[in-house]
Amino acid sequence: MSVKILKLRDKSPKRGGDTSRRGKLTATPEEILETLRRRIAGQEIPPGAKLREQDLSAEFGVPRTRIRDVFSALESRGLIERIPNRGAVVTRLDMELVFKLYDVREVLEGLCARLATENVPPESWQDLVDHYSGPMADYLKTGDFDSYVEGYDRLRQRTITAAGNPIAAQMLDSIYERTNFVIRRIIILPGRAETGLEQHRAVLAAMRRGDGIEAERLKRLNMRSAKESLNRFRNYVL
Amino acid sequence: MSVKILKLRDKSPKRGGDTSRRGKLTATPEEILETLRRRIAGQEIPPGAKLREQDLSAEFGVPRTRIRDVFSALESRGLIERIPNRGAVVTRLDMELVFKLYDVREVLEGLCARLATENVPPESWQDLVDHYSGPMADYLKTGDFDSYVEGYDRLRQRTITAAGNPIAAQMLDSIYERTNFVIRRIIILPGRAETGLEQHRAVLAAMRRGDGIEAERLKRLNMRSAKESLNRFRNYVL
DNA sequence: GGCAACAATATTGTTGACACATTTGACGCC
DNA sequence: GGCGTCAAATGTGTCAACAATATTGTTGCC
Incomplete structure (x- = not known):
C-alpha cells in the first residue's frame, strides 16, 4: 500500500464567495448548457469542431465533471457526438x-x-x-x-x-x-x-x-x- | 492549512477483473439505464416512489456518480423528477x-x-x-x-x-x-x-x-x- | 403526552486526484 | 527524407473523499 499526502483547504468557500479568481465567476450547468446550445445552433462553433473539456472548464470556471454533464445533455439532444477517449465533436448534418x-x-x-x-x-x-x-x-x-x-x-x-x-x-x-x-x-x-x-x-x-x-x-x-x-x-x- | 493522509491502492484493478465482490458484477451505464427504464415503464417501481442512489449503487456494483448520470438521463426523458437535495422520484402521470x-x-x-x-x-x-x-x-x-x-x-x-x-x-x-x-x-x-x-x-x-x-x-x-x-x-x- | 431544540444519522451534491487512452514529438535507423 | 519505436505531453474516464443538506432520533421542558 502506498501512502500519499494531499494538501486540502481548511474551509471550502461557498460557490459565489470568491468571484475574483480568474476574473470569471462560476456558472450553473443550465447556463453552460444554454450557452453551448446557442453557440452550436448559431454555428459559432462549426460542425465537426472539437470541444475540449479543459478549455470549457477554464472558461466557465467550473470543474471538468460539470462540463462532462453538460456534454451528456448535448449528446442526448444530438448536438454533439462523443467518441470514447477521443472527445466530443459538433454533429455534422447531412x-x-x-x-x-x-x-x-x-x-x-x-x-x-x-x-x-x-x-x-x-x-x-x-x-x-x-x-x-x-x-x-x-x-x-x-x-x-x-x-x-x-x-x-x-x-x-x-x-x-x-x-x-x-x-x-x-x-x-x-x-x-x-x-x-x-x-x-x-x-x-x-x-x-x-x-x-x-x-x-x-x-x-x-x-x-x-x-x-x-x-x-x-x-x-x-x-x-x-x-x-x-x-x-x-x-x-x- | 490542514494536511490529511489518504491511503490509496497501489494498483487499480480493471473493471471486470473482480467479479466476486458482492456476487454481482459491475454493469455499464447503458444496462443500468435500460433496467431502470423497464422497471419504471412496467410500474415495477410505482409512480411517486423514491429512488435512492446508494441502494442502486450497491445493487449494480457501480460508484454512485454513475447512478447519478443515469438519473440525469431518466430525468431528461421525463421518467423521474429530481428535487435538489431531496432525491429522485418516479414521475406521476395525470x-x-x-x-x-x-x-x-x-x-x-x-x-x-x-x-x-x-x-x-x-x-x-x-x-x-x-x-x-x-x-x-x-x-x-x-x-x-x-x-x-x-x-x-x-x-x-x-x-x-x-x-x-x-x-x-x-x-x-x-x-x-x-x-x-x-x-x-x-x-x-x-x-x-x-x-x-x-x-x-x-x-x-x-x-x-x-x-x-x-x-x-x-x-x-x-x-x-x-x-x-x-x-x-x-x-x-x- | 405535546413539542421545541438540539444531536445523530442518512442522503444528496461537489470536486480533485488518479488511471487510462490518445496524440505528439524526438530519436535512431535504413 | 521516410518510417517505425518509444517517451513525453495532452486529454478523457473513473472514483472515493469531502461538503452540504435533509431526515430521523433524543432529550428536556412545560
Missing part, C-alpha cells in the same frame, strides 16, 4: 437527416397549429394577421431579412405557446436547435420568402376564423413547400 | 399529460405509417395482414391478451423500422415508455380491442395496397379512437 427532421417538424407544427387554434379565441391572432398583411411584406421588399425572421419566430413561438403541449414544444425545440441555420438559409433562397409569406397568411387566416383542421392542413403544406425548396437548392444550402 | 402525449403520438404514428408505406414494397405487409385477419381475432376470443399485445407491438415495431426515421422513432420511444401501462389498460377496456383490431386491419389494408396517405389518415383515426376510449373510461384507467 441532407438525409435534415429531411427526416423536416418530416417530423411538419407533423408537429401541424399539430400545434391545430391545437393553438382550438385553445385560444380567434381574435387573439388579429395582431399577427395584421403584421403579416403589412409589415412582413415590406421587410421582404426592403431586404430586411432580420426583421422578417423575427416576425417568423414570433408566429412560431406564439403558436407553440398557444398549443399548450409541452411534449410537442420540447420536441420541436430540439428540432429547431439542430436545423436553425438551415431555416435561415431557406428563407433567403430566391422567391422562397415570398411564397412562405403567402402560406403563412393562409394559415393565419384559418386560425383567425377558428378552423383548426384547415390550419393544420395548410401548415403542413407550408412545411412541404419549404422542404421542396430545400431539395431544389440542396447544393446551395448544405 | 390525465392531462397522457392526452398531450397521445396528441403527439397520433401525428408521429401517422407519419410513420405513411413513410413506412412509401419505403417498403407493399407485399412485405402480407404476413401482418394475414396475422391480423386470423390469429389476432382468435386471441381476443380466447382472452389471450398477451399474444394480442405481442402482435400489436410487432406491427408497431415493423412500421417504425420501415419508416426509417430515427428522429420520429426516438420520440415515439420516449412516449411509449411513459404511456406503456396506459396502452395496456386501454386494450382491456370493454370492446376496445375489437374496435382497435378492425382499425388496424384498415390501416394494414391501405399499407398493403401502397396507399400511404390513407394509411396515415386511418392511423390517426385509430389513435383518436383510442384516446376517446381512454377519455370515456378515464376513471378506470388512471
Whole structure:
C-alpha cells in the first residue's frame, strides 16, 4: 500500500464567495448548457469542431465533471457526438437527416397549429394577421431579412405557446436547435420568402376564423413547400 | 492549512477483473439505464416512489456518480423528477399529460405509417395482414391478451423500422415508455380491442395496397379512437 | 403526552486526484 | 527524407473523499 499526502483547504468557500479568481465567476450547468446550445445552433462553433473539456472548464470556471454533464445533455439532444477517449465533436448534418427532421417538424407544427387554434379565441391572432398583411411584406421588399425572421419566430413561438403541449414544444425545440441555420438559409433562397409569406397568411387566416383542421392542413403544406425548396437548392444550402 | 493522509491502492484493478465482490458484477451505464427504464415503464417501481442512489449503487456494483448520470438521463426523458437535495422520484402521470402525449403520438404514428408505406414494397405487409385477419381475432376470443399485445407491438415495431426515421422513432420511444401501462389498460377496456383490431386491419389494408396517405389518415383515426376510449373510461384507467 | 431544540444519522451534491487512452514529438535507423 | 519505436505531453474516464443538506432520533421542558 502506498501512502500519499494531499494538501486540502481548511474551509471550502461557498460557490459565489470568491468571484475574483480568474476574473470569471462560476456558472450553473443550465447556463453552460444554454450557452453551448446557442453557440452550436448559431454555428459559432462549426460542425465537426472539437470541444475540449479543459478549455470549457477554464472558461466557465467550473470543474471538468460539470462540463462532462453538460456534454451528456448535448449528446442526448444530438448536438454533439462523443467518441470514447477521443472527445466530443459538433454533429455534422447531412441532407438525409435534415429531411427526416423536416418530416417530423411538419407533423408537429401541424399539430400545434391545430391545437393553438382550438385553445385560444380567434381574435387573439388579429395582431399577427395584421403584421403579416403589412409589415412582413415590406421587410421582404426592403431586404430586411432580420426583421422578417423575427416576425417568423414570433408566429412560431406564439403558436407553440398557444398549443399548450409541452411534449410537442420540447420536441420541436430540439428540432429547431439542430436545423436553425438551415431555416435561415431557406428563407433567403430566391422567391422562397415570398411564397412562405403567402402560406403563412393562409394559415393565419384559418386560425383567425377558428378552423383548426384547415390550419393544420395548410401548415403542413407550408412545411412541404419549404422542404421542396430545400431539395431544389440542396447544393446551395448544405 | 490542514494536511490529511489518504491511503490509496497501489494498483487499480480493471473493471471486470473482480467479479466476486458482492456476487454481482459491475454493469455499464447503458444496462443500468435500460433496467431502470423497464422497471419504471412496467410500474415495477410505482409512480411517486423514491429512488435512492446508494441502494442502486450497491445493487449494480457501480460508484454512485454513475447512478447519478443515469438519473440525469431518466430525468431528461421525463421518467423521474429530481428535487435538489431531496432525491429522485418516479414521475406521476395525470390525465392531462397522457392526452398531450397521445396528441403527439397520433401525428408521429401517422407519419410513420405513411413513410413506412412509401419505403417498403407493399407485399412485405402480407404476413401482418394475414396475422391480423386470423390469429389476432382468435386471441381476443380466447382472452389471450398477451399474444394480442405481442402482435400489436410487432406491427408497431415493423412500421417504425420501415419508416426509417430515427428522429420520429426516438420520440415515439420516449412516449411509449411513459404511456406503456396506459396502452395496456386501454386494450382491456370493454370492446376496445375489437374496435382497435378492425382499425388496424384498415390501416394494414391501405399499407398493403401502397396507399400511404390513407394509411396515415386511418392511423390517426385509430389513435383518436383510442384516446376517446381512454377519455370515456378515464376513471378506470388512471 | 405535546413539542421545541438540539444531536445523530442518512442522503444528496461537489470536486480533485488518479488511471487510462490518445496524440505528439524526438530519436535512431535504413 | 521516410518510417517505425518509444517517451513525453495532452486529454478523457473513473472514483472515493469531502461538503452540504435533509431526515430521523433524543432529550428536556412545560
